[in-house]
Amino acid sequence: RCEPARCANGAANPRVGVDTAHCATAGVTGVACIPRCAPGFAPPAGGVSSGHAFTLLCDPDAMTFMEDSGLTCAPHFCSAGATHPSLHVDYAACDAAATGAACAPACARGYRKTRGSAFTLVCAADGRYVDSSGTVCAAGTC
Secondary structure, eight states, X not given: OOXXXXXXXXXXXXXXXXXXXXXXXXXXXXXXXXXXXXXXXXXXTTOOSSOOOEEOOEXXXXXXXXXXXXXXXXXXXXXXXXXXXXXXXXXXXXXXXXXTOEEOOEEOTTEEEEEOOOEEOOBOTTSEEOOXXXXXXXXXXX
16 A cells, blocks of 8 residues: 655755645645745735645655745845844844845944843834844943
């Protein structure tokens, strides 16, 4: 008896901004998959985020599938600042970037960084993002 191949390892050709993780969860050859734009991404102007279903054809050895939906997803820009900005942190470098970019916030003039690191931006449709850097700025000494 033959069983359909499973696609548990996801897309063999993942594309930036296109989310097909849910296809792999219960995916087997012959099942329809409807991809969606990942958080921080949206279809380009005039594009649609649905109606791009494709039928899974799973590789039985690698347990992967080829994503051929034609869906394109463009990154949102982070133009509206951090959702909950930290005190004395300068987000200028982040505010000019888009989802997927690395952001390393600096401290405002007269302050020094006591902790924090770069983080990968995920911008919402309204241009806001969450600062996950853990940056803390303390008053500088003279």
